[in-house]
Amino acid sequence: MKSKVVFKDYKPKENLLFPPNLSELIDQKHLVRIVSSIIDGLDIKTLIKNYKPGGTSCYHPKMLLKVLVYGYLSNIYSSRKMEQALKENIHFMWLSGMSRPDHNTLNRFRSERLKGEIKSIFTQIVLLLEKEGLVSLATTFVDGTKIEANANRYTFVWGRAIKKHKARIAEQLEELWNYAEEVAKNELQNPENLDFKEVDAEKVTQTIEKINEVLKKKKVPSKIRQKLNYAKKNWATNLEKYKKQQEILAGRNSYSKTDTDATFMRMKEDYMRNGQLKPAYNLQISTNKQFILHYSIHPNPTDTKTLESHLKGFEESYDKVPKELVADAGYGSEENYNLLQSKKIKAYVKYNYFRKDQKSGQITTSQSNRKLARIREKTFKLLQTKKGIKLRKQRCHDVEPVFAELKHNKNFKRFMLRGKNKVEVEIGILAIAHNLKKMAKAA
Structure with missing residues (x-):
């Protein structure tokens, strides 16, 4: 007989008599619980002070912070996608206590409320990690990477172009002045000994008025008239614009x-692999x-x-500096060595010629800068000690994998927000998310 x-x-479609408790659906060791527990223990008095009393009730900042941090942990950076997750994902629903802030609320909290506050929150978590023995502030590995800005790649201002445009205006103004001197030598006076190398909007306006x-x-030939009319309408305005751009x-x-x-x-990470210039x-x-x-x-495009x-x-956050700092040759300038020594x-x-000096066994010196040569000699000896060799090897396995985690595993290659202050908030949230993830693995 065949079995069924x-x-x-x-x-x-059958309704449950008692709806399930979300907490029962989440594993006790799940990362979302660590996020909730750590943020619950934070001191956010200064953040709360930014809220004005009265009016309608607000979502609690700890709840919003939890949603943002867990969003970045889950590679969700868009406030609209977080809004959707709060309706569909049990981890987000549990974190928010079934509250459903919309994307505007989440974005305002991230871009406005956390400005000036995220670094303090991040620092509290690092100090907790130090207390737990998971990190040491005595030895730090430093490196940099470029992350693309949330900006149009084709609308830009170049410093060299501004200098070129200003020089062209000065040159053409001088030509007009020289022409006017030839035509009306006795009538055109230059009592102030006008210098055409440096011109501004006021000087151009006054000079054009004198020439006219x-x-x-x-x-006067029509070409000269046309040039004078164009200069009167545009040059002063353009110079004001260039002044603001230089500021x-x-x-x-x-x-x-x-x-x-x-x-x-x-950008090294550009998919064309040709080092394209991008706002970053x-x-x-x-x-x-x-x-x-x-x-x-x-x-700054370079790390130096x-x-x-x-x-x-670092010193502002922890009231102290690290005892040891490890970095690659991109930081090996005389100014930086003097800074660290002070x-x-x-x-x-490392410095630029470190590998060459290793092979030759002789320090690269310069007759023109003996002070730098002495610094290099001292640095070379320190890097060749047992500890120096150990830390140099460790640097590759300490700081570089963090960038790999952020840019490749977390796919964070472009900011969501615009402006340095808001970008710092994003990095703060991302750094908190990264540290909590590692903390969970170490638990």
């Missing part, structure tokens, strides 16, 4: 018009045992000039 196939009961005044009764540049070589804090940088930020991190201890955002600011932020930090930092 037996199926388990399946009655999806002396040439108005003269027979935004603040010493940088470029910026994006849709995110003026972002600088155009060559330089993310610097300090790590220990692959945990992120500190992060900072910079407009980021260290001072990065260390300053702060009494042991500098396990």
